[in-house]
Amino acid sequence: MQGSPTRSPARSLRSAWHGGYGVLFGVGLVLVVSALAGCDTGTSKSESAYRALTGQWEIVSLRVSGVSYTTETNERYDTLRFSFADTSSGREYRLDGVKNDRAILGASGRVRIVNARQLALTTGLPEPVVLNYDITQSRRATLTVPPGPGTGADGLLDTVLPQGSWAEAQSIELRLERL
Numbered sequence: 001m002q003g004s005p006t007r008s009p010a011r012s013l014r015s016a017w018h019g020g021y022g023v024l025f026g027v028g029l030v031l032v033v034s035a036l037a038g039c040d041t042g043t044s045k046s047e048s049a050y051r052a053l054t055g056q057w058e059i060v061s062l063r064v065s066g067v068s069y070t071t072e073t074n075e076r077y078d079t080l081r082f083s084f085a086d087t088s089s090g091r092e093y094r095l096d097g098v099k100n101d102r103a104i105l106g107a108s109g110r111v112r113i114v115n116a117r118q119l120a121l122t123t124g125l126p127e128p129v130v131l132n133y134d135i136t137q138s139r140r141a142t143l144t145v146p147p148g149p150g151t152g153a154d155g156l157l158d159t160v161l162p163q164g165s166w167a168e169a170q171s172i173e174l175r176l177e178r179l
Contacts, residue, residue, distance in 0.1 A: 126155030
């Protein structure tokens with residue numbers, strides 16, 4: 001019998017493999033091995049950024065939707081401090097305000113790292129607070145709460161300056177200096 005020879009399935013597979021699939025498979029395999037061998041998934045960056053934030057900080061200015069409330073915080077508190085820690089029981093924060101050697105504000109709770117520049121204060125305040133943070137120098141940092149529902153801005157403001165109702169959609173900027 002003459003005619004076109006029929007290709008066996010094994011031969012077709014070998015032909016396709018050599019025709020380009022092998023190259024794609026090889027590249028994919030190299031990428032997977034590289035990722036497993038040490039590519040950063042973002043976790044170590046997040047951990048490192050949070051470690052840089054740990055310690056005690058004094059709040060030196062407060063702005064709400066661009067308006068300064070630093071005078072109000074200075075009148076209410078002699079010192080207003082944020083501290084962040086990585087303890088054996090987990091990540092924690094503490095917010096303390098003192099006036100005339102008397103503690104008038106004390107809030108503390110858990111911290112959850114969202115990513116390398118964002119964390120959430122999950123307990124200890126009226127609602128969870130989402131904070132973006134930037135450490136500009138080893139001694140200065142800026143914490144911001146973005147505007148919008150669900151960011152916890154109003155609860156944080158009610159805790160620090162309980163002077164009335166704050167709108168949920170306001171942004172907050174806290175400037176900190178390391179103690």
